Amino acid sequence: MRKCLRCATEMVEDLDVKVEGGVYGLKVTQQGIFKDNLGKFKCAVCPECGYSEIYVTELSKVKKLALNNKKK
Ligand SMILES: [Zn+2]
Known part of the structure; x- marks a missing residue:
């Protein structure tokens, strides 16, 4: 569950982001x-x-990148 960073209301999640x-x-x-x-x-x-925020659901590849960045 995501809470709004501004007013702490529960946010509606899993909406698609598309090009108009x-x-x-x-x-x-x-x-x-x-x-x-x-x-x-x-x-x-x-x-x-x-208030809206964009997030990524599949984090396995991003986590790998983060590990690689630490090694540098
Ligand atoms: Zn809010």
């Missing part, structure tokens, strides 16, 4: 053109104040 006018979602990748797809953005919106 298109059916395409947004994805997260490493920098560079042909890098690995790291996951899809999801969105949570606070029903009280409208």
Whole structure:
């Protein structure tokens, strides 16, 4: 459960983030053109104040990146 950072109301989660006018979602990748797809953005919106945040659900690849960054 996500709570709004502004007003602590329970947020509505798992909403899709899409480009307006298109059916395409947004994805997260490493920098560079042909890098690995790291996951899809999801969105949570606070029903009280409208504050919204974007998050990634599949974190295994991102966790790997974080480990690699620590080694550097
Ligand atoms: Zn709120």
